[in-house]
Amino acid sequence: MISKRQIKIITSLHQKKYRKSTGLFVAEGKKVIQEFLNSKFELDSLFSVDANLFANNSKVTLISEAELKKISFLKTPNKALALFKIAENAVVNAEGLIVALDDVRDPGNLGTIIRLCDWFGVTQLVCSEATVDCYNPKVIQATMGSLTRVNVVYANLENYLSETKLPVFGAFMDGKNVYKTNLPKDGILVMGNEANGVSEKISTLITEKIAIPRFGEIQQTESLNVAMATGILLNEFKRSEF
Amino acid sequence: MISKRQIKIITSLHQKKYRKSTGLFVAEGKKVIQEFLNSKFELDSLFSVDANLFANNSKVTLISEAELKKISFLKTPNKALALFKIAENAVVNAEGLIVALDDVRDPGNLGTIIRLCDWFGVTQLVCSEATVDCYNPKVIQATMGSLTRVNVVYANLENYLSETKLPVFGAFMDGKNVYKTNLPKDGILVMGNEANGVSEKISTLITEKIAIPRFGEIQQTESLNVAMATGILLNEFKRSEF
Known part of the structure; x- marks a missing residue:
């Protein structure tokens, strides 16, 4: 009852x-x-x-x-x-690979990204305040429990990135070929909004802009979805650790 | 009118x-x-x-x-x-990387996989007859034109894989660490059904079973979605070409 x-x-x-x-x-x-x-x-x-x-x-x-x-x-x-x-915001430790989201709005994308963090052993996910809430029911059901193993922290992303001593990588369409970029064990990977990518404010705080290169001569393909790009970039950061 | x-x-x-x-x-x-x-x-x-x-x-x-x-x-x-x-089934050329789908049922997944093929320069996608139709309106809208650059061929996958001389790779949860596998330029990558993975019949035709390793000690993470796994594996096959 x-x-x-x-x-x-x-x-x-x-x-x-x-x-x-x-x-x-x-x-x-x-x-x-x-x-x-x-x-x-x-x-x-x-x-x-x-x-x-x-x-x-x-x-x-x-x-x-x-x-x-x-x-x-x-x-x-x-x-x-x-x-x-709801868990209290955890403290973010400046070690290992940290994923940061700059206004990701789609619950399905956030859910997939939390699952990817869990898969690749990333335990810290820093979200801008405009990023969709990780306690949204759609995110909870999409993460299938991965949220219990990934600390999701909401913060003023500009302040957080201004203060960190870690190198800050960001996904940009015109970034440097990620396959030819030296990717450290400790660092932050910033992924942008579905429609607009990384915002201008946050762009100025990026140490290295990286991109997944497009193959083939015809360059008409739509950009990769933010969750897919996160998966491929996490694979690039983590593959050498295995 | x-x-x-x-x-x-x-x-x-x-x-x-x-x-x-x-x-x-x-x-x-x-x-x-x-x-x-x-x-x-x-x-x-x-x-x-x-x-x-x-x-x-x-x-x-x-x-x-x-x-x-x-x-x-x-x-x-x-x-x-x-x-x-609707285009007639093209002939599949035994060269380059070919993706084969063993009963992928979700239109969104097929759409994402066609876009990934386009992104990574894979022009041949062989689908089992039970794979969702690529002319399904949801697939057409999800591919955003990538279907014009990727030849999608429906075939009896068992017959096709029995007859090919190319090495056949397949994604399996218990496969060999893909980061430590030699991935050739010419070959076939088989991805399985959302719920059941690669079917038993098709499994016997796989030359090398590969897996994206899970990171971390706690091994409770759900498996990666088939489209995400395809993206990460295509990245592995293609990254050395760039």
């Missing part, structure tokens, strides 16, 4: 302002919830249509399929929904 | 069987249509709400916004819609 008030709170959490005021976010489905339960994230409440799911968890509330449908953000609700507490 | 019969034909083209029986496919928007006009594809008919678009094209029919809405597959119809003739 779930109260009307609870339904109202949960459904409000698709909006960033309510996630901010309550300090809560939604995770859905057994697998995703289990990954958050096994992580540093603190469980607030847990709703399940199946008494056998999370049977040992004292916070579980049994609800009906109809109730789950009311609170789920998924087209096909997935047996369980949990509220977790 | 557009006839009821034409509307019926055009709207039927979201189904593969009608594309097959008519030999036609739909392209929408000025940019995508222009790329097909500049290619080997033959125009069948062209509808525009703006007389200034394609003003020199003798096949253009002026239609109203309401008519465009009836025939468009887009949520927000984009000024013009054209029908082009």
Whole structure:
């Protein structure tokens, strides 16, 4: 059983302002919830249509399929929904490869980038304040638990890059051929907005502009999507470590 | 002005069987249509709400916004819609890097893979017969004209791989570290289905199984999406050529 008030709170959490005021976010489905339960994230409440799911968890509330449908953000609700507490901004350590996002707006792209960071062992992701919120339900479901292993920090990117002592690489269409660039173990890789790339303000703080070269003579191909470009560049930074 | 019969034909083209029986496919928007006009594809008919678009094209029919809405597959119809003739299956030349898809089902993934082939200068893409149709409207709009520069051939993949003399690489979760694999200029790269990977039948025809290694100690990350894996592997095959 779930109260009307609870339904109202949960459904409000698709909006960033309510996630901010309550300090809560939604995770859905057994697998995703289990990954958050096994992580540093603190469980607030847990709703399940199946008494056998999370049977040992004292916070579980049994609800009906109809109730789950009311609170789920998924087209096909997935047996369980949990509220977790939003983590406090972690401190960014100036070591290893750090990815920084300059106003990435699409939840699917952010979700894919978080999964890529996890895949390539990048544990620090610094997002400009205009980057889509990583606790957006679409991002949570797209990351499939990778968010439990990657620290996502929202910051004033201009200030952060002004103060760092690490070399700052940025992805630009007219950058230097990444295959011929010396890529260090410690550094920051800045990826830009889907439509506009890296902003002018941030461009001035880039130490080295890099690009994935286009092949072939006909140069009409559209630019690579930001998530795809991030994957290929992370591969370039990390391949020598293996 | 557009006839009821034409509307019926055009709207039927979201189904593969009608594309097959008519030999036609739909392209929408000025940019995508222009790329097909500049290619080997033959125009069948062209509808525009703006007389200034394609003003020199003798096949253009002026239609109203309401008519465009009836025939468009887009949520927000984009000024013009054209029908082009489906190209005949090209002959696959046994040279260069060839990408082969074993039952990739998602139109977005196929569209991204065609764009990646275009980016990395791969001009031959062999698809198993169960792979999603490249003339699917979602694929056409996702490829943004890359389909005019990449020959997509549908074939019995088992027969094709049985007969080729090229080395056949395949992406497998438990394959050999791709960073430590010698990747030749001429060869075939097989990518598998979204849920099941490369099928058993096709697996027996692979000369070398390769994998993008996961970084970090915690090995819980979900596998990379097939389009992302294709991008990273194409980068590995092609990076030495630059």
